[in-house]
Amino acid sequence: MITPIQEARVRIRTMTHEDLSAVSNIERQSYQFPWSHGVFRDCLLAGYQCIVLERNDEIAGYSILSIAAGEAHILNICVHPDFRSLGYGERLLDDLLFRARSSSVREIFLEVRPSNKHALALYRKKDFHKVADRPAYYQASHGREDANVLVKKLTTDS
């Protein structure tokens, strides 16, 4: 008899201080210049919208959104390397877009490295477009790397 493949249980919820070790662990596996544990703690303390995606009750991704002065800014979005290309990054991004719209925000911004092709593909798929460059914004192996600033206009149906 063939055993049916069990679909993973996925849910998105608010991040808590108890999640910070798991989140920092994914961060270290995902970025050459990761945020420290303290940066995530400060995001929670600052009241940013800090979100985790759980897969079978384990954290598989997270996202952080700041909303101020009528603008939303995506500060981080990341999926554990073992669980990429399963649609979780897009689910996290859709969740942030929903949260921004629910706060009556008209525009949502983010910075991304021009070398981050997978992230750029995700943002293009969701209709973000480039509005500016921030020169030498990111630390890099040799010197600094520019950031692309992307924006998406939010309407009730976009």
Ligand SMILES: CC(C)(COP(=O)(O)OP(=O)(O)OC[C@H]1O[C@@H](n2cnc3c(N)ncnc32)[C@H](O)[C@@H]1OP(=O)(O)O)[C@@H](O)C(=O)NCCC(=O)NCCS
């Ligand atoms: C960017 C990131 C969040 C995408 O998460 P993910 O769960 O792998 O992405 P998804 O499976 O939801 O893919 C959604 C879309 O993103 C794009 N994409 C994601 N992975 C891709 C890949 N390996 N190759 C090409 N496009 C890719 C595609 O447009 C994809 O849509 P499609 O499946 O219809 O082609 C993930 O690669 C990641 O965590 N990277 C490290 C952290 C990071 O760089 N974050 C962004 C900082 S600005």
